[in-house]
Amino acid sequence: YQSYPFSVSSPQIAVTVLPLPSENVPSDFKGAVGNFHLKAEVSPKEVKVGDPITLTITVEGKGNFNTVFPPSISSKKGFKVYEPEVKQTDDKKIFKQVFIPTSEEINSIPEITFSFFDPDTESYHTIRKGPFPIIVKKPQKEGIKLVESVPQEKISFHEHLGRDIIYIKSS
Numbered sequence: 001y002q003s004y005p006f007s008v009s010s011p012q013i014a015v016t017v018l019p020l021p022s023e024n025v026p027s028d029f030k031g032a033v034g035n036f037h038l039k040a041e042v043s044p045k046e047v048k049v050g051d052p053i054t055l056t057i058t059v060e061g062k063g064n065f066n067t068v069f070p071p072s073i074s075s076k077k078g079f080k081v082y083e084p085e086v087k088q089t090d091d092k093k094i095f096k097q098v099f100i101p102t103s104e105e106i107n108s109i110p111e112i113t114f115s116f117f118d119p120d121t122e123s124y125h126t127i128r129k130g131p132f133p134i135i136v137k138k139p140q141k142e143g144i145k146l147v148e149s150v151p152q153e154k155i156s157f158h159e160h161l162g163r164d165i166i167y168i169k170s171s
Helices: 157-164
Strands: 034-043 046-048 053-063 079-081 085-088 092-101 112-118 123-129 135-137
Touching: 034 112, 034 123, 053 112
Parallel strands: 046 135
Antiparallel strands: 034 053, 053 092, 079 092, 085 092, 112 123
16 A cells, blocks of 8 residues: 545534523533433332442433432432442443432432423423332341450460461361
8 A cells, every 4th residue: 555645524514503501401401402301210229228229210311411410419418428329322322320218217329310401492401210119127236346455555466466466287
């Protein structure tokens, strides 16, 4: 083969970019533009205090998925909440978010909201899901301690090592 410079051009196309309307913008709008649908499910629905619950949120539809961010959670009170794990395909984006209840008084995962601008209708839309009912039970009594803590000054290093680490026995 032989390489040589080659120049190609196409006719210019005029593109008109309109700004998003500044009226009636939802407070949780993060820039999603398109036509979207939202599915949400919680698993498991019955846990003990400190056990994880996964909220799986699927945003489907047509639009720019690069502008789709996790839906807003109305309240995180009573939970330790982690950042969501995100998976994206051509027509959907899946967020898996872990909630850990800190009290047995919790009876639901709060409502989530997702807002987007639909260019076909030229309006903002907000989808609400939840609250999601859950059952949180008290944790069982503490299990048996496997390692005994003894003050350092009362034993030698080898005695402490024998209590702290179980030696591998070949017979």
